[in-house]
Amino acid sequence: MSVDPTxxxxxxxxxxxxxxxxxxxLRRGTLVLDTHLRTTEQRVAIVGPSGIGxxxxxRILAGLEPDAAGDLTVGDVTWKAxxxxxxxxxxxxxxxDALLFPHLDVLQNLTFGGATRDRASEAAEAVECDxxxxxxxxxxxxxxxxxxxxxxxxxxxxxxxxxxxPFGALDDARRHRVIGxxxxxxxxxxxxxxxxxxxxxxxxxxxxxxxxxxEGGLERPDERGEESAGPRGDQPAAADxxxxx
Amino acid sequence: xxxxxxxxxxxxxxxxxxxxxxxxPLQVWSAVSAGPLLERFVAAWSTDGRPDVRIVTDATSRxxxxxxxxxxADVVVTADRAWMMEAVDLGLVDGETAxxxxxxxxxxxxxxxxxxxxxxxxxxxxxxxxxxxxxxRALLARAPGPDPVLAVAGPDVxxxxxxxxxxxxxxxxxxxxxxxxxxxxxRAVVNAVxxxxxxxxxxxASDVVSDPATRVLGYLPAESYGPAEVWAAPVRGxxxxxxxxxxxxxxxxxxxxxxxxxxxxxPESQITGGPGAADSNAVPPAPASGEPRxxxxxxxxxxxxxxxxxxxxxxxxxxxxxLARTRSRARGPVGAVLLLPLVLPPVVTGFLLLAVFGSSxxxxxxxxxxxxxLSFSFWAAVVAAAVVGFPLYAVVVRNAxxxxxxxxxxxxxxxxxxxxxxFLRVALPLALPGVAxxxxxxxxxxxxxxxxxxxxxxxxxxxxxxxxxxxxxLLESPAGRGxxxxxxxxxxxxxxxxxxxxxxxxxxxxxxVLDGGGR
Numbered sequence: 001m002s003v004d005p006t007x008x009x010x011x012x013x014x015x016x017x018x019x020x021x022x023x024x025x026l027r028r029g030t031l032v033l034d035t036h037l038r039t040t041e042q043r044v045a046i047v048g049p050s051g052i053g054x055x056x057x058x059r060i061l062a063g064l065e066p067d068a069a070g071d072l073t074v075g076d077v078t079w080k081a082x083x084x085x086x087x088x089x090x091x092x093x094x095x096x097d098a099l100l101f102p103h104l105d106v107l108q109n110l111t112f113g114g115a116t117r118d119r120a121s122e123a124a125e126a127v128e129c130d131x132x133x134x135x136x137x138x139x140x141x142x143x144x145x146x147x148x149x150x151x152x153x154x155x156x157x158x159x160x161x162x163x164x165x166p167f168g169a170l171d172d173a174r175r176h177r178v179i180g181x182x183x184x185x186x187x188x189x190x191x192x193x194x195x196x197x198x199x200x201x202x203x204x205x206x207x208x209x210x211x212x213x214x215e216g217g218l219e220r221p222d223e224r225g226e227e228s229a230g231p232r233g234d235q236p237a238a239a240d241x242x243x244x245x
Numbered sequence: 246x247x248x249x250x251x252x253x254x255x256x257x258x259x260x261x262x263x264x265x266x267x268x269x270p271l272q273v274w275s276a277v278s279a280g281p282l283l284e285r286f287v288a289a290w291s292t293d294g295r296p297d298v299r300i301v302t303d304a305t306s307r308x309x310x311x312x313x314x315x316x317x318a319d320v321v322v323t324a325d326r327a328w329m330m331e332a333v334d335l336g337l338v339d340g341e342t343a344x345x346x347x348x349x350x351x352x353x354x355x356x357x358x359x360x361x362x363x364x365x366x367x368x369x370x371x372x373x374x375x376x377x378x379x380x381x382r383a384l385l386a387r388a389p390g391p392d393p394v395l396a397v398a399g400p401d402v403x404x405x406x407x408x409x410x411x412x413x414x415x416x417x418x419x420x421x422x423x424x425x426x427x428x429x430x431x432r433a434v435v436n437a438v439x440x441x442x443x444x445x446x447x448x449x450a451s452d453v454v455s456d457p458a459t460r461v462l463g464y465l466p467a468e469s470y471g472p473a474e475v476w477a478a479p480v481r482g483x484x485x486x487x488x489x490x491x492x493x494x495x496x497x498x499x500x501x502x503x504x505x506x507x508x509x510x511x512p513e514s515q516i517t518g519g520p521g522a523a524d525s526n527a528v529p530p531a532p533a534s535g536e537p538r539x540x541x542x543x544x545x546x547x548x549x550x551x552x553x554x555x556x557x558x559x560x561x562x563x564x565x566x567x568l569a570r571t572r573s574r575a576r577g578p579v580g581a582v583l584l585l586p587l588v589l590p591p592v593v594t595g596f597l598l599l600a601v602f603g604s605s606x607x608x609x610x611x612x613x614x615x616x617x618x619l620s621f622s623f624w625a626a627v628v629a630a631a632v633v634g635f636p637l638y639a640v641v642v643r644n645a646x647x648x649x650x651x652x653x654x655x656x657x658x659x660x661x662x663x664x665x666x667x668f669l670r671v672a673l674p675l676a677l678p679g680v681a682x683x684x685x686x687x688x689x690x691x692x693x694x695x696x697x698x699x700x701x702x703x704x705x706x707x708x709x710x711x712x713x714x715x716x717x718x719l720l721e722s723p724a725g726r727g728x729x730x731x732x733x734x735x736x737x738x739x740x741x742x743x744x745x746x747x748x749x750x751x752x753x754x755x756x757x758v759l760d761g762g763g764r
Binding site: 059063064085090091092101114 | 650652653655656657658659660661662663670671674675
């Protein structure tokens with residue numbers, strides 16, 4: 001491989017490293033995904049109805065779908081399909097249902113990937129879970145778990161942050177503060193992000209470029225599609241092929 | 246260094262279970278019927294500075310093949326001439342060194358407290374109590390119903406072959422054959438009758454002498470069956486210095502009284518009544534040196550089970566894990582083959598193990614080059630228990646890994662952990678309750694293992710005899726009918742303790758995985 005994927009990005013290429021150019025092709029039973037995500041924006045939000053494959057897109061980006069075809073370029077690094085395993089990608093993946101390691105406490109979860117205690121504390125403080133460091137996942141509420149999982153993803157996201165419905169379990173006030181914290185963290189650490197959500201407020205709060213995933217693939221909605229997506233945004237925003245299952 | 250560790254591991258359990266002293270005991274593998282005779286002989290023989298003797302008894306038809314398969318016998322004692330000649334043909338024995346030790350007689354017996362309607366024959370009177378065809382018919386007619394009433398050993402066992410010969414010679418086989426209960430060996434005949442399971446039996450006079458729970462109804466005519474001779478010979482492969490002397494002493498003229506006391510006839514001597522077997526009541530009963538002792542047997546059983554679990558753990562983890570996660574097409578077939586030892590009769594598993602590790606098996610000769618012998622050793626019992634317990638272990642481990650959400654491992658990957666590190670830090674800790682449960686299950690299976698063990702390890706008192714084998718041995722021992730309950734109780738206690746341990750472990754591990762336990 002010509003480029004070492006684990007090498008820290010050079011600062012001189014900062015504008016270029018925000019480019020995402022991903023072929024996403026995967027056939028998994030009834031799910032057939034074949035689309036292209038190409039953007040130079042640093043933050044991308046993907047919305048669409050449930051079951052359409054939003055989570056799968058994040059999994060492909062994280063390197064968890066070895067059968068997926070297509071290349072992914074993040075900045076100056078290209079991850080060919082199945083070429084770079086997930087443990088060499090340096091992504092921070094926050095799955096929809098947290099998945100905190102049940103046999104480890106919060107601090108051990110945050111430092112699992114080798115992060116220092118300081119960095120873990122910093123992330124925990126940012127998303128308001130620094131008082132939970134020595135609790136076990138079992139003793140956390142749903143919202144607390146979500147914030148710990150978010151902190152863990154922030155801590156390990158050296159190259160790319162992948163968030164899957166990250167704020168669903170948070171009440172409005174806290175959601176507002178946590179979104180602000182993520183916004184600052186991304187800016188401070190200069191990390192690009194792909195977010196999957198059914199809630200347009202998430203995308204708006206993080207100043208994301210919005211993409212809509214439909215049966216036909218990913219596309220940038222025009223102004224009319226933006227209107228029709230509605231506040232919940234979980235119906236097909238652009239079901240132009242008219243063949244919803 | 247590594248070798249020393251291995252030697253230490255190997256020698257500790259052996260030392261713990263071997264009750265004998267420093268010198269290797271002389272192993273005498275004998276027909277069951279000659280066991281009491283040998284015990285009497287050994288009691289007199291080994292007092293004057295001779296080596297310890299370990300007597301291993303089973304049907305001759307099993308002893309000889311086991312020696313051919315590498316059993317560590319120094320002396321072989323058969324219950325007939327044919328099997329001794331077979332041993333010579335197999336190259337196990339030098340024909341020149343074989344000695345005829347004693348002659349046995351077939352007797353028709355009933356339980357001592359039964360009422361077959363016939364006056365018992367005094368064991369001293371060989372001629373007077375001879376049964377003819379009419380007498381046998383009359384006895385069978387008294388036994389109720391069409392049910393099997395006559396215990397006879399299998400046709401390959403000498404005593405069983407003699408009995409069938411006699412029934413044929415008397416021309417009663419047509420009426421009797423369908424009423425026969427086939428049992429394993431000469432002692433099993435006597436035992437089946439003694440405990441009242443079968444009304445009548447054809448066994449050896451020598452076995453009745455040592456079992457007060459039966460009585461002789463009459464002798465079968467001596468000319469109706471081939472001479473029931475007890476033969477002894479040193480095993481050719483044995484390097485034990487006392488093997489030849491043991492056989493010669495056993496056949497020496499000075500042993501005549503001892504042989505008679507044990508209920509045998511002395512070869513080529515005229516029995517005139519009077520002395521001989523009639524004196525048996527005056528001779529103290531044979532010392533029970535070959536009887537299993539509870540403490541060592543329990544220690545050995547637990548040790549065999551634990552070592553078997555240790556042996557099986559790494560393969561079970563690797564295979565169980567692979568089956569739980571692989572997408573390979575081999576998964577189905579491998580999973581089926583894995584279950585094979587679970588569904589195969591354990592005896593078949595034992596046979597296959599012998600085919601691999603026996604002295605003439607696939608790997609046996611290779612092991613022998615390093616001076617190692619697996620078959621009929623303590624470690625054969627461990628291997629048998631491990632192999633039979635392995636499928637349960639691996640299946641439970643597989644289920645444990647399958648129950649762990651694979652996304653935990655994927656998450657660990659995204660955090661930079663490579664697969665091996667992920668296994669140790671995430672998958673294994675999360676699957677640990679299941680792994681522990683599998684280990685306990687394998688332990689339980691190993692403790693109960695019988696079929697494969699008796700084939701590949703034999704029933705060697707003081708070396709391979711575990712609880713199950715000891716109970717099997719006691720089933721056919723006159724002294725065992727009382728003591729057997731001790732062993733049964735021990736088995737039950739161990740089983741309950743094992744279950745309690747399993748409960749405790751499972752609860753502990755579950756707590757640890759779910760909420761991290763007390764901190």
